Amino acid sequence: MSDELQSRTCTPCRGDVPPLTKAQAQRQLAQTPAWTLSDDGRCIERSFTFGNFKDAMSFVAKLGDLAETEGHHPDICFGWGWARVTWQTKKINGLHDNDFIMAAKTDGLAPR
Numbered sequence: 001m002s003d004e005l006q007s008r009t010c011t012p013c014r015g016d017v018p019p020l021t022k023a024q025a026q027r028q029l030a031q032t033p034a035w036t037l038s039d040d041g042r043c044i045e046r047s048f049t050f051g052n053f054k055d056a057m058s059f060v061a062k063l064g065d066l067a068e069t070e071g072h073h074p075d076i077c078f079g080w081g082w083a084r085v086t087w088q089t090k091k092i093n094g095l096h097d098n099d100f101i102m103a104a105k106t107d108g109l110a111p112r
């Protein structure tokens with residue numbers, strides 16, 4: 001399930017496709033069950049915990065590198081012992097398969 005998503009790479013989104021509907025997003029969420037769909041169905045979010053600030057910042061740095069590699073970028077908040085990641089495709093103000101691919105890849109970066 002999410003292994004399949006983790007193995008995929010993002011496709012450039014030129015903004016010429018509609019966002020996933022809330023029902024489509026809910027179906028996709030089955031592959032990334034640790035993530036929460038927003039009420040408006042336009043983004044997915046997950047919080048992570050760490051033992052200290054350094055580990056949280058290291059996770060954020062790795063996620064930033066991944067985002068640059070994939071050309072698809074999250075919103076990230078973080079602090080001592082925590083990080084919150086939100087995925088949305090800004091160009092379409094909603095969710096795209098890329099967001100679920102990146103959510104699965106984000107899970108792969110998190111400490112077990």
Ligand SMILES: C[C@H](O)[C@H](O)[C@H]1CNC2=NC(N)=NC(=O)C2=N1
Nearest residue numbers: 071072073074088089090091092
């Ligand atoms: C040209 C560049 O690839 C695009 O602007 C990308 C960059 N990263 C992006 N990240 C996200 N989350 N949404 C986008 O629409 C987006 N567009």
